[in-house]
Amino acid sequence: MTDTDVFTELVGQDEAVQILRRAAVAAADLLAAGDGEPPPSAAAMTHAWIFTGPPGSGRSVAARALAAALQCVHGRGCGECPGCHTTRAGTHADVRFVVPDGLSIGVGEMRALVLRAASTPSGGRWQVLVIEDADRLTEAAGNALLKAVEEPPPRTVFLLCTPSTHPDDISVTIRSRCRVVALRQPPADAVAQVLTSRDGVPQETAMWAAAAAQGHVGRARRLARDPQARQRREAVLAVPRRLTNVGACFDAASALIEAAEAEAEAAVAETDAAERAALQTALGAGGTGRGAAGAARGSAGQLKELERRQKSRATRAQRDALDRALVDLAGFYRDVLVASLRAPVAPVHTDVAPLADAAAEKWTPEATLRRLEAVLTCRDAIAGNVKPRIAVEAMMLSLWRG
Structure with missing residues (x-):
């Protein structure tokens, strides 16, 4: 394989890469066999x-790599042919990527995608539908997808990404009709190697x-x-020191909460502005005459729908930013627990190891574990649509009390 092989971006997943490479070769063999014997x-x-x-394990990276390999003219995901290039760039005519802007994927969108995926591949290979957040499917959308997975068109492949195969993430009936590729958390040294070799990050920083x-x-x-x-x-890792009273x-x-909101607003601002400008242009903004006036009167509904989608996207971005902060906070309490038990495990946050050691001297392991559980409970509550401020306030009180 060359250095540009589509599977090389899948870090620390040797077993999964072997499975996917075999699948790509088998897919090419099936195309070559045509209607003959498999x-x-x-x-x-x-x-x-x-x-x-x-x-961070690379769920969407794996799905995109397999999608590229299925469209590879050499049948293995060379990373150099037009099929690989266009798939990785998101411009291949026979590959659709579903990355929900908001908190869910609705039934209308899924029906349209399934219908399109059932068409004959324009390039003669495969129609591929990649759903990067299949755990965000509504029940009705999941049912629409299930029907397609149960009765698949001959040249269509569905690639779903979910945190787990728990029924809360993906329905049992869909899971039972799919082949599962379980990815693991990549080891730190493998991630560091990628940062050093591909991004030019100094070894110590990586x-x-x-x-x-x-x-x-x-x-x-x-x-x-990113500074x-x-x-x-x-700022997140300074939280434990700040909890001195109610x-x-x-x-x-x-x-x-405010930091998460600010990060989310910055993340979506450019996209929101571009979408709004494009829609206003399409609706004839700045035009004159009877036709322009009529278009303006009929634009309210479309602008309202755009605002609804953008609000949903902002909510998701805020929750994602908040979840990253909670993961960092959980890592700190994990380090404190490791220090308390003197476990032979490397710390997550090496730069604040002295603070974790000091906390380990002050707190019992049981109190530290309760604090860690409070952070994880907060994550679960937000995932269950509890208002983030309420969940975070309850967590902070639990962290203070220990």
Whole structure:
């Protein structure tokens, strides 16, 4: 394989890469066989896949890599042919990527995608539907997808990404009709190697960022290259020292929520402005005459729908930003617990190890574990649609009380 092989971006997942490479070869063999006898390799390929694993494990990277390999003219994901290039760029005519802007994927969108995926591939290979957040499917959308997975068109492949195969993430009936590829959290040294070799990050910085990101490649890259990301992380790790009384707990909760809101607003502002400008142009903004006036009168509904979608996207961005902060906070309490028990495990946050050691001297392991559980409970509550401010305030009080 060359250095540009589509699977090389899947960090620390050797077993999964072997499975996917075999599937790509089998898919090419099936195309070559046509309507004839299935080749011996056929069992390595199937029409529906689920990629599961913790955040940062590379679920969407794996799905995109397999999608590229299926469109590869050489049948293995060379990374150099037009099929690989266009798939990785998101411009291949026979590959659709579903990345929900908001908190869910609705039935209308899913029906349209399934209908499109059932068409004959324009390039003669495969129609591929990649759903990067299949755990966000509504019940009705899941049912629409299930029908397509149960009765798949001959040249259509479904690639789903979910945190796990728990019924809360993906329905049992969909899961039972898919082949599951379980990904693991990449080891820190593998993530550091990627940062050093591909991004030119100094070795020491790469090792620190990989450990602090807890195996999440994208977050490690942000920490290594973005000063603002490092500042936000430092503010989160200062929270345990700030919890001196009830008032401080509420202040810390407000600061955490406001920081997440600011990060989310910055993340979506450019996209929101571009979308609004494009829609106004399409509706004839700035035009004159009877036709322009009529278009303006009929634009209210479309603008309202755009605002609804943008609000949903902002909510998701805020929750994602808040979840990253909670993961950092959980890592700190994990380090305190490791120090208390003198476990032979490397710390997550090496730069605040002295603070974790000091806390370990002050708190019992049981109290530290209760604090860690409070952070994880907060994450679950927000995932269950509890208002973030309420969940974070309750967490801060639990952290203070121990």
